[in-house]
Amino acid sequence: MTVSAPIGAGTAASRAARVEGWIARVLRAGTLLSVGLLAIGVALMSLAGWSPLDKTWPALDLGRIPGDLLALRPEGFLWLGLLATLSTPLLRVAASVVGFLGAGERRMAGLGTAVLIIIALAVVVAQRTAA
Numbered sequence: 001m002t003v004s005a006p007i008g009a010g011t012a013a014s015r016a017a018r019v020e021g022w023i024a025r026v027l028r029a030g031t032l033l034s035v036g037l038l039a040i041g042v043a044l045m046s047l048a049g050w051s052p053l054d055k056t057w058p059a060l061d062l063g064r065i066p067g068d069l070l071a072l073r074p075e076g077f078l079w080l081g082l083l084a085t086l087s088t089p090l091l092r093v094a095a096s097v098v099g100f101l102g103a104g105e106r107r108m109a110g111l112g113t114a115v116l117i118i119i120a121l122a123v124v125v126a127q128r129t130a131a
Helices: 012-048 065-072 072-103 106-130
Strands: none
Touching: 012 065, 065 072, 072 106
């Protein structure tokens, strides 16, 4: 006797597997990018004869990063590496929200969205209080 699967069976599981695979690739790429940028920054620092303890580092200025990268200044690579490190988990949460929405899990998507909103508010508050 052969039991056939109901129509649509496995689609939710295969969709979840695709989302999890995509999330794994995002986390892997973010980690490799972060490590690579930080390694370049440390190498440039070493070539310049700098120690992280010797130099007063400039505060984060997003507008300076492209110029620092083009001029091969270590601080540009270090700041971008740190930003990539911080952004990678946020991308994971955003990808989860998309996956939850695709699976019809509105409650979980709402919770993920709430997490992203809280983090965004924290960044805005931090920027305003630092200025």
